[in-house]
Amino acid sequence: MDELIAYILKLGQVDEQGIAHIREHASYMELPKDGYFSKVAHIPQQVGFILEGVIRGYYYNAAGEQVTRCFIAENSLVADYIHFEAGTRSSEYLQACTPCRLIAFEKKDWEALSHLVEGWDAIKHKMVHLCMYQKSRKGPVISQDATTRYREFMENYPTLIQRVPLSYIASYLGVTQQSLSRIRRNMQ
Structure with missing residues (x-):
């Protein structure tokens, strides 16, 4: 309280x-x-x-x-x-x-x-x-490329990446879960 x-x-x-x-x-x-x-x-x-x-x-x-x-x-x-x-x-x-x-x-x-x-x-x-x-959907700007959207998500929500299923993050970013996995691999 x-x-x-x-x-x-x-x-x-x-x-x-x-x-x-x-x-x-x-x-x-x-x-x-x-x-x-x-x-x-x-x-x-x-x-x-x-x-x-x-x-x-x-x-x-x-x-x-x-x-x-x-x-x-x-x-x-x-x-x-x-x-x-x-x-x-x-x-x-x-x-x-x-x-x-x-x-x-x-x-x-x-x-x-x-x-x-x-x-x-x-x-x-x-x-x-x-x-x-x-x-309000202040998140990803769909006109940005998916990698940029994911980077901005990591900056805006750094603690959520390990707490929220990737499928939810992918949905938020407007990409498939497979695309998100590929983006994450390429960023490593």
Whole structure:
């Protein structure tokens, strides 16, 4: 919980009573590897903060292939926030790439904090903005060659290479797993 409180305090001021309310409305959650935080066609029910592990956001394209859109790791908010807030069905999956430990807020608890914690709405806005930025496909520029995309991935996500299956990385980069293996061999 201390990690979440530190994250929140970087984004705004919260007094001791506010921190107590945050602690009171949060719960711990574990996701096994390949477990889902959110699924397509389901209404997202919670917002999470990753203490340990990696979650990927993905969807299926028109050809039925999985496309990894983002990776979300420790000390980050994770949510399908647009659908969570609107109470509508999700259009993507949020799946654990590794075993994950999270702090989670059910919708009623997340909303209650707006009434209980002074300045919460401004802090929440900053957290959601960071979450949305991280989930936006800010990754590889498809017009770059695959080797350049992989190098940039290694620079942007140095800790993920050993933690995430190559098939997910290949999907994120827009290449086949065989192409990614060849790129990795040529770079050695």
